Amino acid sequence: MFASVRPATKSWVAPAESALPQRGTRPRPQDETGRIENMADIDTDADIEVHQVEGELVVTIPLVGEVSKQWLTWFMKHLREQDSRAQVREVPGRTQVVVWVPTGTAQAEVFGILDGVRDLVAKANAAEPSPDVAAQTEAAIRDWWNRARS
Secondary structure (H helix, E strand, O other), X not given: OEEEOOOOOOOOOOOOHHHOOOOOOXXXXXXXXXXXXXXXXXXXXXXXEEEEEOOEEEEEEEXXXXXXXXXXXXXXXXXXXXXXXXXEEEEOOEEEEEXXXXXXXXXXXXXXXXXXXXXXXXXXXXXXXXXXXHHHHHHHHHHHHHXXXX
């Protein structure tokens, strides 16, 4: 799956798969009861990749955790609202956020751009209902359907 809001006026060639970040050892996020949460987070135990392309630095940030289609929809919605120069890319065994940063960008602005990406991940997680809530709602829908059929 590949989703992008990057302007089409610039071309970018993805690095070879061997140059992509390898899956880190960070465990998936857990809730207060120790259950594994079904949401994405930035994998701070894995390495990022930074490549210079056409006067920009292309930063590949690895994610850990599940990335559902709904999560991706929410992430892309928030991404468009912020007019961010980023995209989400799935490679075997990993989802990544790719961010374009113009070379010569001041450190404070770079931090703002990358913090903004981290905030987008958090917003998408907050918008994504937990599997338990979704299961409860699905059960209610199926109960309604069974009553309607009887």
